[in-house]
Amino acid sequence: MRNVFFLVGVLLTTTTLGAHEMTPTYPTFAPSYVGGLASTELTVFNARKDVEFYQVGVFDRDWKPIPFATPDKLLHIPYTERTTFDVFVRDEDVRKAIYVCTLSKLRSDVPSNAIISSKICSRTDGNVR
């Protein structure tokens, strides 16, 4: 019981952790330099001190995952840095790809009690230029 009180006491620190931002809100797919694939470009800004990695996901209207490719599926974005990345989707899937999301990945070895996970989703609506 004393352990619980001790650990809860240790966790009794509040911090301002920062922000997660992604643009554009409505990206559009365009034919890419790779045959059979369409691509779109997004930018993530990481102002969260407790987060360094963001996971990319592409989803259909019912939030089912759509196969996609990015140079890094887990984006490494140091604190206060901005990263621009391409998302590639097969031509046959592009009309189904409605949402492109980035989700903050919390590290278990960070000493802080980070308990807020942030996720931002842009909406493509399967639009192709």
Next chain:
Amino acid sequence: MKRPSIYAAALLLSVSASAEEAIIEGNVESKCIINTDVNGVYGNPTPNKLSTLTADGGVASTIRYDVALADYYLARITTPTSFSTSPSLNDVVYWDGSTSVGEVSDSTMAAYDTDKVTYEATTEFDLTVAGSTWFNVTSVAEYGYDRAFPGGTYRAIVQAECIAK
């Protein structure tokens, strides 16, 4: 000697006369920023309870959403339904949580609380006004039937989502 000074003066005049206009350019685009302002902290008021309520000695999470343009995004906040880190637990944990609007940058955002939609552990807000909204998130976990939580570290994750409409 007089002529070069006249030329120099003329040159100076022409330089100042040819000063160009400086153009400042900018654009406003829709975007959503999720700010994790305050981490939640579980208080342990009784052996079987972990709670972020102030009355229980905890600290509620505060999440701020900034939207640049009105009516482009939904805020979706899900309170924890399991621990991400905990000692081994061999009984059921009962979860409760709530999400409400705290501070607002525009008084019309106060309507978010009455218009919110809650299902299971998720609360959805339609961000119909541009500006900043602070959401207070509470979480309570109770172990079994008055059973004491085993000693150790407990962490749970609140998920804050911003979804383009």
